[in-house]
Amino acid sequence: MTISWFGLSSFKITSKDVTIITDPFGSDTGLSPVRGSADIVVSSDPKNGTCNNFSSISGNPFVITGPGEYDIKGVFVIGTPADDHEGSPTIYSIEAEDIRIAFLGAVKQTHLSDAQKEVLESSDIVLVPVGNQKLLDFEQAAKIATQLEPYIVIPHTYNIPGLKLGFDKLEKFLKEMGGRADTEDKLTIKKKDLVGDSTKLFILNPQR
Numbered sequence: 200m201t202i203s204w205f206g207l208s209s210f211k212i213t214s215k216d217v218t219i220i221t222d223p224f225g226s227d228t229g230l231s232p233v234r235g236s237a238d239i240v241v242s243s244d245p246k247n248g249t250c251n252n253f254s255s256i257s258g259n260p261f262v263i264t265g266p267g268e269y270d271i272k273g274v275f276v277i278g279t280p281a282d283d284h285e286g287s288p289t290i291y292s293i294e295a296e297d298i299r300i301a302f303l304g305a306v307k308q309t310h311l312s313d314a315q316k317e318v319l320e321s322s323d324i325v326l327v328p329v330g331n332q333k334l335l336d337f338e339q340a341a342k343i344a345t346q347l348e349p350y351i352v353i354p355h356t357y358n359i360p361g362l363k364l365g366f367d368k369l370e371k372f373l374k375e376m377g378g379r380a381d382t383e384d385k386l387t388i389k390k391k392d393l394v395g396d397s398t399k400l401f402i403l404n405p406q407r
Contacts, residue, residue: 200213200214200295200296200300200387200388201210201213201361201385201387201388202324202353202385202386202388203297203384203385203386203403204353204385204403204404204405205223205224205230205371205405205406206224206228206230206355206359206405207222207228207230207232207249207305207355207356207362207364208221208222208243208249208250208304208326208355208356209221209222209223209224209233209326210243210302210326211237211354211406212293212295213349214274214295214298214394215273215296215375216272217237217238217239217271217272217273217295217309218236218237218238218239219237219238219240219241219259219274219293219295220233220235220239220240220256220260221240221242221243221302221326222241222243222244222249222250222256222271222304222305222363223240223242223250223251223252223253223256224243224248224249224250224252225248225252225255226389227248227363228249228362229361229363229364230359230361230405232252232255233252233255233256233275233407234255234256234257235254235256235257236256236257236258236260236382237258237378238258238260238271238274239259239260239261239263239271239272239274239276240253240256240260240261240262240263240301241263241276241291241293241304242262242263242264242289242290242303242304243288243289243290243291243302243303243304243306244289244305244306244343245250245264246263246286246287246343247288247305249305250304250305250340250363253277257282258316259388263276263278263291264289264387265278265288265289266278266279266280267316268285268379271329271364273295273394274293274294274295275292275293275294275295276291276292276294277291277292277318278290278378279314279315279318281306281308281315282307283398288304288305288306288307288365289304289316290302290304290308290315291304292318292319292322294387296389297390298324298369298388298389298390298391298393299321299322299323299324300322300323300324300325300326300378301319301322301325301326301327301347301349301383302326303325303326303327303328303335304326305322305330305331305334305356306328306335307326307333307334308334308335308343309339309369310342310343311346311347312318312345314357315320316346316347317400318358319347320347320349322347322348322349323349323351323390323393324349324350324351324352324353324388325343325344325349325351325352325353326346326355327337327340327343327352327354327355328340328354328355328356328357329341329355329356329357329367329369329371329372330354330356330358330366330367330368330369330371330372330404331356331357331366331367332367332386334356336367336398337367337371337372338375338377340354340372341372341375342351342381342396343406344376345397347396348399350393350394350395350398350399350405351386351388351393351398351399351400351401352376352398352399352400352401353386353400353401353402353403354369354372354400354402357369357372359405365383367401369402373400374398374407377400379400380400380401380402381399381401381402382401382403382404383401383402383403383404384404384406385403386401386403387404387407
């Protein structure tokens with residue numbers, strides 16, 4: 200499996216013959232729009248302009264925009280509401296190649312409910328927003344990420360060059376997590392690599 204990052208909460212997850220793109224955004228963010236071919240598109244909040252640029256994705260993908268259980272080409276996706284309000288954003292578990300990813304996109308959380316933890320339990324990788332104080336601040340993000348006890352945490356939705364939105368810089372979250380992180384253009388991982396008792400923090404360079 201390979202994970203790369205476009206910026207904000209948009210990732211490209213490539214698993215064997217299946218490509219997943221999360222939260223595609225448009226040019227109004229100040230960044231180049233997310234483009235490419237995908238088999239699956241996952242949106243944490245289809246009403247949010249930073250998560251719903253579906254027209255830029257080619258390949259006739261299966262688009263997931265809310266809670267439910269989905270099985271597409273051997274990729275298993277479970278969505279659970281971020282809160283109790285109708286039409287609220289969605290938190291997802293994405294499983295491929297026996298690797299389970301907890302995807303927290305454009306969601307506002309102070310903690311995880313028991314129902315959310317049940318969906319996200321045994322997550323190997325957590326993708327968590329860290330710089331938008333209207334969603335999660337860096338302290339809440341660190342608490343939620345470590346609560347799931349993953350092998351890998353990848354932060355997103357923080358200030359990067361070109362972004363017009365007023366988000367915090369990554370450094371606050373890094374300090375909260377202990378300051379140690381590896382930086383990669385993309386993360387290539389296999390299930391057998393996910394071993395050990397400690398959580399590793401990976402920073403992905405945004406792909407243009």
